[in-house]
Amino acid sequence: MSITIALAGNPNSGKTTLFNALTGSNQFVGNWPGVTVEKKEGKLKGHKDIKIMDLPGIYSLSPYTLEEVVARNYLIQKRPDAIINIVDGTNLERNLYLTTQIIELGIPVIMAINMMDIVAKNGDKINIKKLSIELGCEIVEISALKGTGIQSAVELAVAMANSKRINLPVHRFDQIIEKELDKIKGMLPNNITEEQKRFYAIKLFERDDKISELIGKIPDVESIVTKIEEKFDDDAESIITNERYQFITSIIDDCYKRNSREQLSISDKIDRIITNRWLALPIFAIIMYTVYYISVSTVGTWATDWANDGVFGDGWSLFGIAIPSIPSLIEGLLISLGTAEWLNGLVLDGIVAGVGAVLGFVPQMLVLFFFLAILESCGYMARVAFIMDRIFRKFGLSGKSFIPMLIGTGCGVPGIMASRTIENDRDRKMTIMTTTFIPCGAKLPIIALIAGALFNGASWVAPVAYFIGIGAIVISGIILKKTKLFAGEPAPFVMELPAYHMPTLLNVLRSMWERGWSFIKKAGTIIMISTILVWFTSYFGFVDGKFMMLEDTQLDQSILASVGNAIAWLFTPLGWGDWKAAVAAITGLVAKENVVGTFGILYGFTEVAEDGVEIWGTLALSYTQIAAFSFLIFNLLCAPCFAAIGAIKREMNNGKWTAFAIIYQTVFAYLIAFCIYQIGNAVITKTFTIATIIAIIVIIGFIYLIVRPYKESKKHDVGFDNVVTSK
Incomplete structure (x- = not known):
């Protein structure tokens, strides 16, 4: 007989860590509300008939945010066979509020008091036997991180589920x-x-x-x-x-x-500096600059050069043994099989060139994800949300809006979904619209491409791209909050800051690999299909009225060139009005990594990569630095990939709001890229044109929208068709 056990508890209590330990799953473990925004299902290791459900963290069964609604609705409607209530032993009093409600559900409940190792370290003592009698439920001491006591907890839950033994509430009101x-x-x-x-x-x-x-x-x-x-x-x-x-x-x-402690804890001492009113932002800027510098300009660059020059270039050696590159191995295989010319072109110039150009950046991404996982696991990123609340609140958003953006540094989809932690509907919609401005992992290859090809691997490009994303969010927050659609006070932000702790290597590597593997899977599916389509439309076209396969010198006559030339004029004011860049930007809507894959096909990166010094040469000759930077900013800020657009549609739950979000992002990106190129080009070339004047007018318009007084924000709420999003 199948048994379902639900894991329920407060945010940061250790539910997902326990879920991973019980199921062997690799769900991401974070230390802020909203990491688990939907229920996650897994099988108990060694028991296919026992399902484990990881519910979003909630503080009570009186829900205010969407993830709390998900958790409560599951408990009262699906009614699992048993509940393991995970309780943070270091914050017992706060956690017990939810416990008193769960016991009233009429479902077998086992309380698992987590972090007992920290409780003991602090010198605190919990009388488990007496607490069990007072609450009327079985209690097990565990440490989800170290794996102690978790087997006893799940065995007890299974036993109670089989016996249908209900915990009758022992507490009574007045x-x-x-x-x-x-x-x-x-x-x-x-x-x-x-x-x-x-x-x-x-x-x-x-x-x-x-x-x-x-x-x-x-x-x-x-x-x-x-x-x-x-x-x-x-x-x-x-x-x-x-x-x-x-x-x-x-x-x-x-x-x-409790052990009486008058001295400040180590976390409190660190926070006096890390969250200091004046030092917090400079420290954050330095940390993020260092992370991107190491990821893109030092260790990450070395690893990516090895991948491009060795694995996808001339080959590499291991312990003195020469190992041929992937393109040369595949080319040799195709020659030995005697395959047709078009198939050789499809495999080498299409799949290998496109997917290889993207996969070459995997080492940089893994380095970035490694450092981000450390910052998240140790507790620093939770402080960043607290720090940013001071800033965001002045611009119409709360620190809760920054949490989805932090999660979105890995992928925009879970970042958008994490907006469910925001109970205010207007703030949630605005957060969904701006979350993808933060560069996600899929945009890192674009940053590395532009930095390497046009800026000689300059260390400032990646951090500047990150902070431009934050700036875009701030500007959007100010502008949108002064409209009828988003008027009102920002939602209050209450968040418990977890104590600093050394992250475990296993969790860091797991987080890094999960994010990296997601990228690699995309390269093997969506990106490969996209590169095949790009190759076909690039190497086939009409010549003298005949449809035929083209030579490398005839790409300007291809189907893709015809499409690109039809839309290239739109991007001419941005400095990159040639058909190749235009097509790359459009294919980026399928998956942002496609931008690099498309360039890989159109500029023949695999052929150029055989000479490592010239890998970026073709691109560098095609665009000026200011045009390339404009291209980078447009692709960072414009409408996200199809998967993220789907997440926006799902979370907005309204077609008009989804369309508004996509149009706003694209228009905003276009205007910012336009101003960057026109003003930058005017300064560099010392020539002013009508376009320069228009760019100045656009900037003045932005300044006006930012500084104009609040008028509509004091009035009633207005929305598309007065729609209130619900789940």
Whole structure:
């Protein structure tokens, strides 16, 4: 018989770490809310009939954000066979609020107190036996990170699921409240079990509309609640919340003994510098510059040069043994098979040239992901969200908006999905629209391409691209917040900062590999299909009225050239109005890595790569530095790849909002790239044209939109068709 066990707990309590340990899955483990934005399913190692569900972190079963809705709806509608409630032992009192609610669900519950190794290290003591009696549920001590106690927890959960043993709530509210709750329980429909009735009665008492949607309105409840509110002189939800915390406080005093610590912890001492009002931003800038410098200009460059010059170039040696390159191996194989000329061209000039040009940047990406994983695991990136809240709040966003952007540095899709942590609908929409401005892993090859080809591998290109992304978010926040669509105060940002700790090598490598492998899989599927299409349309066309395969010198007559020439004029004001660059930008909509793959085919990188010194030569002769920088910025800021657009559509839940987001991103990118090229070219060449004047007017327009006073923001909310996104 199949058994389903749900993992539920507060954010940062260790659910995903426990999920990985139980299932062997490689879900990303972070230390801010929203890393798990949907429920994740896996099989218990060695037991195909036991499913483990990793639910998003929630603080209570009274949800305000979308990921809290996902977690609660699963628990009350799908009703797993058992729940393992993961509790952070270092923050026991806060975590127990959710526990008191979970026990009321009428589902077998096991509490797993996590981080017990840290509790012991701090000199604190938890009386597990007494706490178990007070709460009325079984308790197991675990350390998800070290793997201790987790087997006992899951075995106990399986045993309780098989026995159907329900934890009956042992805590009771005020006698008057309990009396009224009994009345509400008597009004509930018969399809709700006795074990569930207490939970539903409490939710109805708290005027939880979502519960009313599930079981229908019960008119008599309103009079009961109103009478209690008048008696206690408070709203119903606050009354219940206060009652819960009184119960928690009463048992904490007896069950949790803290070691008195008057000195500041190491984390507190570090935070005095890291989160300092004046030092925080410079430190963040230095750290990110260093990360990108190492990833793109030193270690990453060495590794990428080895890949381009060796694996995809002249070949390489291992312990003195000469190993041929992939292109030469494939070419030799094709010659030995005597394949047709068009097939040779497809494989060598299409697949190998396109995919090889992209895969050559994998080493740089792995280095970047390695350092980002360290920053995330040690707790620093959580501080960055706190730091950015001070800035973002001034521009209409909260620190919660920066969390999706941090996640988006790996891939824009989970970054967009992480916007579910934002309860304010306007702020969430604006975050979705701007999250992809931050360079994701797929855009790193474009950055490395431009930096290497046009700027001699300059170390400043990658960090500048990163901070331009942040600048685009800030400017967009200021401009959009002053419109009717996004008016209003930013959502409050409350976040617990985890203690600093040394990241485990396994988790860092796992995070790095998962992100890198996602990129490699894309290169083997979407990018390969795209490069085949690009090759076909590049090497076939009409000559003298006949459709035929073209020579390298005839590419200007290809199908792709015809398409590119038809749209190239759009990008002429941006400095790169030739058909090759135009086509590369368009193919980037399928997957951003396609920009490099397309150049790989059109400029024959694999042939040029045989002479390592000249690998970027063709590109460098085709564009000026300012035009190349304009190309880079446009591709970083314009509409994201199809996968990310799909995520925007899913999270917006509205076609008009999706279209608005894509149009805004593309127009914004076009205007920024236009201003960069026209002003930069005017300064370099000392010539001013009508386009220069237009660029100055655009800049003045941006400045006006930024500094103009708030007018509409004080008025009522307005949206497309007054749509409120829901899940």
